[in-house]
Amino acid sequence: MPSPVVSNRIVVLDTETTGLSPQEGHRIIEIGCVELVNRRLTGNRFHVYINPDRVIDRGAIEVHGITNQFLKDKPHFEDIHDDFIAFIQSAELVIHNAPFDVGFINHEFARLKDKARTLADFSTVFDTLAFARKKHPGQRNSLDALCRRYSIDNSHRELHGALLDAEILVDVFLLMTGGQSSLLDERESTDQESRNTHKPKQLANNRPALTVVYCNEKELTEHQQRLDAIEKASGLCFWKQ
Template sequence: MLSPVVSNRIVVLDTETTGLNFQEGHRVIEIGCVELINRRFTGNRFHVYINPDRVIDRGAIEVHGITNQFLEDKPRFEDIFVDFIAFIKDAELVIHNAPFDVGFINHEFSRLTDKARTVDDFSTVFDTLAFARKKHPGQRNSLDALCKRYAIDNSHRELHGALLDAEILADVFLLMTGGQFSLLDEGEAAGQKPGNVHEPRQLANNRPALTVIYCSEQELAEHQQRLDAIEKASGFCVWKQ
């Protein structure tokens, strides 16, 4: 799916796994989900670590830092399946490189029952990587690259983590799909109310208020001295105009 989602309820999802290919028996070990309603954060999250009953590849551990020892006492997928489905049911899933995560989740579904179940049975999917490639052709469109392009601070992301990456992706998604695509949107041109995609966005309603720090009289004096020195050296100081 390449067009921006218009569902009122969106679930931004990410997973971490034991390796790169579920066809080689690799498993999901972490799921992180963040809920948006009408393109606003609700504060509702789904986050779980999962015991995969198999060894995690060393290369995967270097990416996400999750070890088998850490997962020893964690639930198995069959233990969290019902709660997970309840969270994603009837939502539009927003996933970066959706075929990877959806493939792994569908593989987990297939291990639970003989009856075939897929993500499509519960939700629709919007792939932000496919959308970014269409919107920014010929450019790097990894999550880190998109954070840089849309000026989103991800400096706290030392390792991959499903919940953290879902939160970052939610901000990326809102910025990447939140602009007005023409001077007059199609809905407005037809005399209709614009859809959710073009409504003013709110990146998060759970961010702390910014702290305003005022300079001291000494700092003001030192600043003025610096401007005087610039004016003396160059004959003009734009900051004094």
């Protein structure tokens, strides 16, 4: 199974496009990015709509609801290129079905002949779809399916949207890869394993020591889901500080 992202700075990214294939001339029309540092939301986001200079497929409009009329006064990709690169530079990108978004982004880069590069020149990529398929083989692993599996409320998602989907993917990614690192960081995990292998000591009067029962992975996940729900409802969860 691919290893979860371990970088301190993560950018969860999604795009919307005019169609399914950049090889057929389709373009990016929306980019949404959400920043995490040490697996915590920072509040920093990058969100733009882009004029593609081409007609959007009817099927694509049915998915995301974005029209050419809406995009006619929006910037072109070359206008937002530098700001986009500045936001993702040196971050680990978390993307669901990464080959799709990476292919489109690289296609846009290639159109900028004086700046032609690929996404790999700026960031590394973690594909949550590939990870989910390894973690949940033989099951549906779309973003909606993962929301159901991890009890994430996405009822407000009537249409696809790059920023909305990126925000939902943040919750999926954190739960699927083990919750907040502040609760389950590597050092605490190592200490926990060490304690689990310790045999209980005998008390001075030879009575057996109380057995310490540690929570299992399922219980940790349910605990994290509860903390996330508290934080989402109130804006602050004391136990995650």
